Amino acid sequence: MSPPPPVRQDHIQLGRQLDIFTTDPLVGAGLPLWLPAGAAVRYELEQFILELERRAGYEHVVTPAVAKQELYARSGHWEYYAQDMFPPMETGEAGERLVLRPVNCPHHILVYRHADRSYRDLPLRLAELGDMYRMERSGVVSGLSRVRAMTLNDGHVFCRPAQVGEEVAAILDLVDASYDRLGLVVSEVRLSTRDEASDKWAGDSEQWRSSEAALRAVLGARDGAWTETPGDAAFYGPKVDIDVADVHGRAFTLSTVQVDLWMPDRFDLRYVDEEGARQRPVMVHRSILSTAERLMAFLLERTQGRFPxxxxxxxxxxxxxxxxxxxxxxxxxxxxxxxxxxxxxxxxxxxxxxxxxxxxxxxxxxxxxxxxxxxxxxxxxxxxxxxxxxxxxxxxxxxxxxxxxxxxxxxxxxx
Missing domain, CATH: 3.40.50.800 (Anticodon-binding domain)
Incomplete structure (x- = not known):
């Protein structure tokens, strides 16, 4: 008789055994406390991705995890994403309300537009290990895989329309390089598009057709199979989702690339072209290694605590x-x-x-x-x-x- 298969521990058990993280009711559900051992692993992962991004031409920024509600109204998140955001905080100032950010992209938009931009400045690649907060219900938060406070390996590329394909391809190459070093295996690549029968999408049809076509062209030129999933896009644009499988065979998204023509319109982003005319850049959102929390949960279970x-x-x-x-x-x-x-x-x-x-x-x-x-x-x-x-x-x-x-x-x- 063959021996039984080894028991696979989940990341919560492993996190307790290795003192990676803990929780405390005085802090609240979905708000993990990283212990010294977990912070050491996290620091190494952060240095790893920062190094990869620097080599790929990214400039790193640091932006606050809170902003006025009107920023998220401008970006569309207050209209399309408010159910996942923490309630606004009243400051006592006349009409001022602050919000914990659920995403980093509006802040990077403001970094872009703080200065006049020329076509010579593009592509401008910005990246940040950005802290974010999402109002997950207490009944669904779990360990590090579903949390309310997270740090995203985030980045945004501002480029000319003709540069979109090259920039998306370079991002996917960066994903490949990071997965190769970490021993991660892609289980599925999906092009997530909008469902035209729904009204939950921002922007006009021509913006969506253009963005979806750009992503299809890049995926079509690369090796490997991919599928298309209507209805799974971000509210502002289509995206490429890269899934990995956990130890139980369940797939979840670790990396994503999104083409966005809508937010540059909302914030009136501009650059000056060769003829001196003002043009609208394209914004490409991307995350190479998801959040520190989700990545740690995955690596704990994949290695069963036997880190390299x-x-x-x-x-x-x-x-x-x-x-x-x-x-x-x-x-x-x-x-x-x-x-x-x-x-x-x-x-x-x-x-x-x-x-x-x-x-x-x-x-x-x-x-x-x-x-x-x-x-x-x-x-x-x-x-x-x-x-x-x-x-x-x-x-x-x-x-x-x-x-x-x-x-x-x-x-x-x-x-």
Missing amino acids: YWLAPEQVHLLPVSDTHAQAAREVAASLRCAGVRSEVVPASRSLGSRVRRAADRMVPVTAVLGDREVEAGQVSVRLRGSRDAVSVTLPALQGALEGAGRDRLQMPVL
């Missing part, structure tokens, strides 16, 4: 055999931390065997033991996650291997 070395919240556990080796372990840990390695000394208050098992339970990639022999030889005895064999290495050799694994984003160090 560069993402592991605790990369190295240093285990002194006894209290007499504690100072040596602290010195090694300090040296590794200076090199950017997340290392922790686990004191000899429990047996060595129990501390090794604890490291295994927390899925720590590298466990290093220091006893008399190691201290005298200026070495550490290292065991990598998943291996029963230990190898003795010098501190410089260990530090070099760990720095290389982190820099190159390897699954495990090479000793």
